[in-house]
Amino acid sequence: MVVNKHIQQHFKASIDTKLQAAQILEEPIATAARHMTDALINGHKILSCGNGGSAGDAQHFSSEMLNRFERERRGLPAIALTTDTSTLTSIANDYSYTQIFARQIRALGVPGDLLLAISTSGNSENVVEAIHAARERGMPVIALSGRDGGTIHTVLTEDDIEIRVPSESTARIQEVHLLVIHCLCDLIDRQLFGET
Template sequence: MGKKCFLTAITILMSLQNRIINHFSDSIQAQQDATSTLSEVIEFASLRLVSALLNDKKIITCGNGRSAICAQLLSSAMLNQFERSRPALPAIALNADAATITAIASTGHFDDVFAKQLRALGQSGDVLVTYTDDDHAPNVAKAVIAAHSKDISVIALTGKEGGMITSLLSERDLEIRVPSHSYVHIQEVHIVITHCLCDLIDHQLFDV
């Protein structure tokens, strides 16, 4: 390898490493910004979820795409465990059943894939936890409307300006809006918030 090719390779490697460093730095900054603005509302959200569970109600979650993974992360931690073994807690991820989602979408409309399930499975006193990272989520919006019709309160994890979900929330609902305009960093912070909620639930219910 000639000197010129060697220097070019070194430059490319440094450029790639700088991109990696920038990803970590931007993610850390997004989490620090969220810490300073969202700690109190995350605490309130955990109290809402614990109250529902203590009253034999359940947590219902939903989201699209990568946000669906966040929703399943919460339901999985409730049904199994977060960090330590403890009794299972009732939770349903409405985006987890591919057969049901595709059936509703094929015979009706994709906007109804969460709302139709919620109307069948939701009960007064349950809590709906929604995840959105952009302004356009009509199926999540319909789930919020369905939740209100069933006397189900909503905890909405959002980003940017909150979008259509924010405009639908009532006074009893909670919004945890990540102060970022990056889809990726919003989702990263949503995962950290989900972990916080899981930890706070375990701590309050099982003192772990």
């Protein structure tokens, strides 16, 4: 059946992309988890942002931090900048859609906090502006991207970490981003609360 063939192709493409990404992204993920853990140990928070599916990923990350991942533990301070519709729409209306995350970062971020910036293409203008705002506030950036890294790749500094999925497919990039988020949550828990 043609439908079944397409389903198998999706699964195979996802598996292949994840296997390729595992080789390339192991070190950046481990480094990012250490930076996130250090920020939390030092009393800081993690702000996250993205658009569309990446907004969902930003929210997914913060919910795993604030509530729990796979073990009972206290909540960890994280804020998804994608959830407050009144704030998002007022900033978009009064200023520009490109500023919806940057203005929140300038208001909520403090030096030592960390920004998790998510964009499959690396070209989301509002995420790029968020990175600039984070830099102004003394916040390191962990960027989840794909393809060639886009504009985000060009604005990151040596203090930032890019976790770039080796794929041109938005669906495959998003699938790996979710896996990366789960890796980060697991590593943060292990570093903060020990092995289970």
